[in-house]
Amino acid sequence: MNIPIKTLRCFVTLVETGNYTRAAEKLYLTQPTLSKMIQRLEEQLGQTLLIRNNQKVTLTQAGMLFEASARQMIGQWHRLEQEMNNLSGVKSGVLRLGVCPMMSSLFIGLLVEFRKRYPGITLEMAEYGGFGCEQALLEDKLDIAFAILPITYTDELERTPLRFYPLMACLPKKHPLAAKTALCWADFADYPFILYNEDFSLSKIITRQSRAAGVELNIAFRSGQWDFLAAMVEADMGLALLPEPICQRLDNSELAFRPMSPGMTWDLGLTWRKNLPLTPAANALLELSRQQDF
Numbered sequence: 001m002n003i004p005i006k007t008l009r010c011f012v013t014l015v016e017t018g019n020y021t022r023a024a025e026k027l028y029l030t031q032p033t034l035s036k037m038i039q040r041l042e043e044q045l046g047q048t049l050l051i052r053n054n055q056k057v058t059l060t061q062a063g064m065l066f067e068a069s070a071r072q073m074i075g076q077w078h079r080l081e082q083e084m085n086n087l088s089g090v091k092s093g094v095l096r097l098g099v100c101p102m103m104s105s106l107f108i109g110l111l112v113e114f115r116k117r118y119p120g121i122t123l124e125m126a127e128y129g130g131f132g133c134e135q136a137l138l139e140d141k142l143d144i145a146f147a148i149l150p151i152t153y154t155d156e157l158e159r160t161p162l163r164f165y166p167l168m169a170c171l172p173k174k175h176p177l178a179a180k181t182a183l184c185w186a187d188f189a190d191y192p193f194i195l196y197n198e199d200f201s202l203s204k205i206i207t208r209q210s211r212a213a214g215v216e217l218n219i220a221f222r223s224g225q226w227d228f229l230a231a232m233v234e235a236d237m238g239l240a241l242l243p244e245p246i247c248q249r250l251d252n253s254e255l256a257f258r259p260m261s262p263g264m265t266w267d268l269g270l271t272w273r274k275n276l277p278l279t280p281a282a283n284a285l286l287e288l289s290r291q292q293d294f
Helices: 005-017 020-027 031-045 061-085 104-117 130-138 201-212 226-234 244-249 280-291
Strands: 050-053 056-059 093-099 121-127 144-149 157-172 192-196 218-223 240-243 255-259 265-273
Touching (some): 005 020, 005 031, 005 061, 130 265, 144 201, 192 201, 192 226, 192 240, 218 226, 226 240, 265 280
Parallel strands (some): 192 218
Antiparallel strands (some): 050 056, 144 265, 157 240, 157 255
16 A cells, blocks of 8 residues: 555645645645545555534544554654754754743743754744644654643653743732732632633643632633733633733733732743654754753
């Protein structure tokens, strides 16, 4: 059986988009070309991989089995390409880097220095929440990712710390709790709370720590955008916790920020797969992150 790596990539892209039209656009193919490619793949395997229903595709049992193997083969081929390209040093290739929107600006200096030192490396950055980055690593969509520590999949992923920042309670300036110099978890019990989306590691950390303190937060809204989250707090729709660097960017004319007691920190780092070798470009980024404070 001879299945080109391009066919595997097309199949996985189709699964991810769930739609032939969107997948074809993303792959720069015509829809009939993509349909024929998938049809030939199914004929080669002797199995139906996808069910097309109302312009949406879903995986059959055979399709789910094939998708998992296809992702592994694409990842192995990617790492082989990177190693072959860089036998004489990190000169060319692709770095698949996962970033969390909330933290990306904090590491601009590191990425700028990386581009200066390795101009031949193409950075392919994908935005996920911290937990989403971990899942993308496990699915072999990424080579390395910025992450919120502690990570969830400690058995499968390795990590190294980079920076940490205090987490601050964010509340309207005229809120009754603004009179306090510091807030504890019990202070949140009687007020609506605005939390991050569920694929954000910070969401899981906040939920875990509040429950450990015996407080079940009253989640009124969720958001993956810190500016929208702060706008909801300003509109008195609830309270929130924000990392100190984010608080410093906000207009504090209508908002108040108070530390937590006991203190909480937002710990940032890099994470990658334990059981797979780092690509040369990913290893170069890791080593650079350890050399200087960016």
